Amino acid sequence: MTKSSPSKVHVTTTINGQEHELLVPPYMSLLDTLRELIGLTGTKEGCLDGNCGACTVSVDGRIVDSCLVLGPEVDGKTVDTVEGMATTDGLHPLQQAFLEEAALQCGICTPGFLVAAKGLLDNEPSPSEGRIRHWLAGNLCRCTGYDKIVRAVQKASS
Amino acid sequence: MAVLNEHGDRARPLAGGTDLLVKARANVWELDAVVDVKNIPELMNLTVGKNGLSIGAGVPCYQVYENSEVADEYPGIIDGTSIIGGIQIQSRAGLGGNLCNAAPSGDGIPALIAHSAVARIAGPSGTREVAVEEFCTGPSRTVLQLGELLVSIEVPKPATNSGAAYTRFIPRNEMDIAVAGVGVYVVLDDSGNNFESARIALASVGPTPILATEAGDILAGKPVNDETIGSAASLARDAASPITDMRGTIEQRKHLIEVLTGRMIKQAVERARG
Numbered sequence: 001m002t003k004s005s006p007s008k009v010h011v012t013t014t015i016n017g018q019e020h021e022l023l024v025p026p027y028m029s030l031l032d033t034l035r036e037l038i039g040l041t042g043t044k045e046g047c048l049d050g051n052c053g054a055c056t057v058s059v060d061g062r063i064v065d066s067c068l069v070l071g072p073e074v075d076g077k078t079v080d081t082v083e084g085m086a087t088t089d090g091l092h093p094l095q096q097a098f099l100e101e102a103a104l105q106c107g108i109c110t111p112g113f114l115v116a117a118k119g120l121l122d123n124e125p126s127p128s129e130g131r132i133r134h135w136l137a138g139n140l141c142r143c144t145g146y147d148k149i150v151r152a153v154q155k156a157s158s
Numbered sequence: 159m160a161v162l163n164e165h166g167d168r169a170r171p172l173a174g175g176t177d178l179l180v181k182a183r184a185n186v187w188e189l190d191a192v193v194d195v196k197n198i199p200e201l202m203n204l205t206v207g208k209n210g211l212s213i214g215a216g217v218p219c220y221q222v223y224e225n226s227e228v229a230d231e232y233p234g235i236i237d238g239t240s241i242i243g244g245i246q247i248q249s250r251a252g253l254g255g256n257l258c259n260a261a262p263s264g265d266g267i268p269a270l271i272a273h274s275a276v277a278r279i280a281g282p283s284g285t286r287e288v289a290v291e292e293f294c295t296g297p298s299r300t301v302l303q304l305g306e307l308l309v310s311i312e313v314p315k316p317a318t319n320s321g322a323a324y325t326r327f328i329p330r331n332e333m334d335i336a337v338a339g340v341g342v343y344v345v346l347d348d349s350g351n352n353f354e355s356a357r358i359a360l361a362s363v364g365p366t367p368i369l370a371t372e373a374g375d376i377l378a379g380k381p382v383n384d385e386t387i388g389s390a391a392s393l394a395r396d397a398a399s400p401i402t403d404m405r406g407t408i409e410q411r412k413h414l415i416e417v418l419t420g421r422m423i424k425q426a427v428e429r430a431r432g
Contacts, residue, residue: 027192029179049180050247051333062220062249068179069250070172073194116245137332138244 009072015040016084024071030064031055033071034081042082042111046140053139056112057081063119065138082111085118093156094118103152105143113139117153125158132157161193163282163305171195171307173216174250176243177259200309201254206231211313215254219266220245222253232313233429234269234322234341241265241326244333254308260294261335263362267294268341269324271359271369275313281306291359294366319346319354321430323422326361327414336362337406338414340394342422346382350431353377358390358419363398363411370397373419387423394419 008023015038024033034040034057046054048067055066058080085092094117097103104110113136120127120135127135132153133146141149162169169191170178181187195201201216206227213222222228223240235253242251242265256266257277271291279286282305290311293300302308316322326339339361345354356374361367373393380386400411 027182048183050176050243053244053246056246059249063246064249065176065246068174068176068247070175070179070192070194073172073175073196119245134332135245138246 009075011072011075013074013076014078016080022071026070026072028071029067030057030059030069030071030074030079031066033074034066034079037071040081040083043115044108044111046108046112051140052109052112053116053136054109054112056115056139058115058119061119061122063116080115082114085114092118094121094153097152097156098149101148101152101155103144103148109139109141109143113141113149117156121153121157127153127157129154159305159307161191162307165190166304169193173201173255174218174247174252176247176251177255195307203310204228208315210315211235213253213311213313215258215308215310216252217254218250218252219243219248223248231316232269232273232322234272234324234343234426235266235313237324238265238267238269238339238341241332253311257290257293257311258300258302258308260296260298260300260366262294262297262364262366263326263336263339264367265324265326265336265339265361267367268339268359268361269322269343270311270313270341271367272322272324272341272343272357273313273316274343274357275311277308278310278312279306280309285309287312291367291369296365316343317345317354319348319350319430320344321346321426321428323425323429325418325422325425327418335405338362338398338400338411338418340415340418340422342419342426344377344423344426344430346427346430350382352379352381353386354379356390356423356426358394358423360394360398360415360419362405363400363415368397368399370394370419373397377423382427387420390423391416391419 044054046052057066172192201214203214205212253266256264275290322343324341326336328334341359344356356377358370358374395416398415
């Protein structure tokens, strides 16, 4: 470690509505910060290079691949993960639609798809099928062939 | 800058991180330090002004293509910016990083070259400007020297009766690396029937993005028709010097350049005519 590389970076961030103060190793990804420091293991590691979208989370309302964000970068920012989607009233409409449409098999890609789809529907409540497919192009699923996922997102849109 | 200077090749500026963190993780780059430049206001500035467009080196793609003024005046730049990676990548990656990554396939670069954009670089002895077509010197290599930082990309205001367009060929619908790409900027005369000038830039067909000077120059003063557009497309094909790799062969890529150049000239003309 050099003087420019502190062993830990003090980070204050709001995750799923709750403020966290963390000491994050400077080169720890946001993905590992969520999973290992906070225990939020809903966000999955897939490719670790920005192709698969399994680690998608929302930072200040924009979806990102959390494997390509460093934990210290979310200081002062708001992070939302799949764990924040359901409420005490029940599942998020997208989660309910994924269940009803059987839009998952192995489930590894599902948290990323849910967070990405929420990022779309929060801003565009009634997207076209083409728009849904374009928006979700950064999320890969090797089980479903995508049709059921797209149908589930359509079902959850208004 | 002090940290970047101290560590030389073992330190890198961090903007979107979508190339940097992948390369660092794969040990392509062995790093002692990364410096987050997103707190430098000048690097995050996006301005559409009377004299042109200024894109800070850290501005992410979505801020460029969601800006209605940029979309109105610089649709060719939007064409490239909106197809870099998926939505997640576009939240972080920007044109500055696309340029500094210096991939021959960078989708953001050809339209910038076609628009005669200039890279503004800060260094120990002040700032200097380099034409975007001269910025990349090889795959992952640029003109940036130790202690220098890309600050912004300056795009001149488009001329009256001008239009621009970019497209690439990929075998998928989204999220792929260009097999070949073409960016075009044309200026027509007041009648809209003749070219005054044109600039054509190519992606994925050489060690760097390429300005196909002769292909653009041959259009100057010529009428807009299939024959003149075909002659420019043929010269663009000649300017391409691709390799054969897993994405495509030399012959396929040269063919693609000819086809895409014709299409992009026609699209740029349509946009120029409004």
